[in-house]
Amino acid sequence: MFRVPLLAMIAALACALPAHAQPAAPGCADDRTRWAGPPGGCLALTSYGPARAEVLIVVLHGDVSGGGPARYHRALAERIATTLPGTRVVALVRPGYPDGEGRVSDGQLHGRQDHYTAENVAIVAGAVAALRTATGARRVVAVGHSGGAATSALLLALHPGTLDAAALIACPCQIFAWRHSIGARPWTRSTDPEAVADRVPAGARVAALTGRNDVNTRPAFGAGYTARLAARGVAARFAEVPGAEHNDVVTLMWDHGFADTLRWLVGDQAPAPARRR
Numbered sequence: 045m046f047r048v049p050l051l052a053m054i055a056a057l058a059c060a061l062p063a064h065a066q067p068a069a070p071g072c073a074d075d076r077t078r079w080a081g082p083p084g085g086c087l088a089l090t091s092y093g094p095a096r097a098e099v100l101i102v103v104l105h106g107d108v109s110g111g112g113p114a115r116y117h118r119a120l121a122e123r124i125a126t127t128l129p130g131t132r133v134v135a136l137v138r139p140g141y142p143d144g145e146g147r148v149s150d151g152q153l154h155g156r157q158d159h160y161t162a163e164n165v166a167i168v169a170g171a172v173a174a175l176r177t178a179t180g181a182r183r184v185v186a187v188g189h190s191g192g193a194a195t196s197a198l199l200l201a202l203h204p205g206t207l208d209a210a211a212l213i214a215c216p217c218q219i220f221a222w223r224h225s226i227g228a229r230p231w232t233r234s235t236d237p238e239a240v241a242d243r244v245p246a247g248a249r250v251a252a253l254t255g256r257n258d259v260n261t262r263p264a265f266g267a268g269y270t271a272r273l274a275a276r277g278v279a280a281r282f283a284e285v286p287g288a289e290h291n292d293v294v295t296l297m298w299d300h301g302f303a304d305t306l307r308w309l310v311g312d313q314a315p316a317p318a319r320r321r
Contacts, residue, residue, distance in 0.1 A: 076178060078147070080136070081171035088137040088147035089171075090118050092125035097132035099310045100181035102172055104136055104192030106214075109156050113144030117189065120294050124187065127303050128310065132179045136171060138195065139164040160194050160219065160234035162202065168195055169203035176206075185309045186210040189294055190261060193252075194219065197237035197269070200244045209249035209309040213297065214290050216261045217252065217269035225262060241272045248273075250280040251305045253297055255288025 072079040072086035079086050101124055105117035114137050121135035137143045139151020140159065151167045153159060176184050186207050188196035193215035199207050216222040219236040223229065244250070250273055252266035263284050273280035283305075288296040 072150075080134070080174050080178075081150070081167065082174070085150050085167040085170045087139065087149040087151075087167065087171040088143045088145075090115075090121065090135045090143075092122050092133045092135075093129075093131050095132070095178075096180050097130060098180075098182050099128070099131045100175055100179045100184045101128070101131055101133045101306075101310075102136055102175065102184065102186050103133065104138060104168070104186060104188040104195050105141075106190030106192055107156050107159075108141065111156075114138065114141040115144050117192070117294075120187070120189070123298070124306065128306060131310070132175075132181065134175055136168065138192065139167045154233065158231040158233045160191065160198060160231070162235055165195060165198045165202055165235070169199055169206045172199070172206050183208045183310060185306075187213070187306075188215070189213045190216065190290065193217070194237055197244075197250075198235055198240070200248055200250070201237065201240040202235070202243070204243070204245045207248070209311075210251075211302075211305060211309060212250065212252040212266060212269075214254050214258055214261045214293050215252055215266045215269065218265045222261060222265055226260065238269055238272065241269060242276065244273055244276075244278055246277055248278055248280075249309050249311075250278060251309060252280070252282045253285055253293070253302070253305070254282075255290060255293040255296070256284045256286050257288060258290045258293065260290040 080089050081087050103117050103121040105114045108114050118135045121133045125133040137149045139149050140153025142148045151164045184207050186196035193212035196210040218238045252270045254263040254266045267282045270280040270282040285293050285297045285300050
């Protein structure tokens with residue numbers, strides 16, 4: 045009897061089956077308590093506060109360039125939820141990053157370098173739009189640190205209507221100047237928030253804050269970016285955080301009016317005076 049080799053049989057069966065796209069991240073389609081976004085553009089999340097809320101705050105972590113999971117921003121999200129009771133606060137894991145619990149967000153990580161790309165920003169925009177629909181929020185605010193701040197600024201410009209306001213903490217909002225200042229090679233895939241600043245909607249509110257001692261994303265980058273927005277009539281303001289460096293700014297900023305800044309961003313009060321040198 046003629047015998048078909050096993051490998052040939054498997055190959056023939058595979059060719060006979062209909063072609064399908066790559067499956068979505070595990071649990072993405074059916075667990076919206078831990079994921080947001082469409083298949084192929086799904087981001088892992090940890091959430092705080094009520095499932096339905098008038099205000100949604102999305103917290104985005106930095107580049108975590110030293111390696112390891114992206115999860116430090118959960119503590120920031122939890123503190124925001126405590127500060128603003130009744131608000132839905134979601135700590136999103138940016139495209140390509142692992143969360144340390146077996147989940148990996150869709151998107152291209154590019155070795156945690158040069159990844160503020162239009163494609164990755166679009167993935168975040170899709171996830172935020174899905175969260176707005178799910179929560180029924182009338183106002184969406186991003187709180188981003190470092191690379192998450194750059195992503196937030198790009199969301200405002202490239203996907204108008206996704207966000208109403210943003211807090212940009214230690215923002216490399218002038219990417220090319222930032223890379224030059226730290227003696228690093230230029231990034232060629234990423235979009236510079238400063239280059240698209242003129243596309244930020246006039247009705248947005250933007251608060252940038254950077255540690256006075258930050259030698260990575262220096263205060264000048266956030267200050268210059270917000271000055272460009274303000275010159276167009278956007279409600280944008282900048283503040284330095286005394287004594288803070290690049291990473292500890294996310295905790296020290298609470299001692300210098302960040303709760304008031306949050307309330308301004310969600311529309312609860314007029315802006316407090318900016319704190320400068």
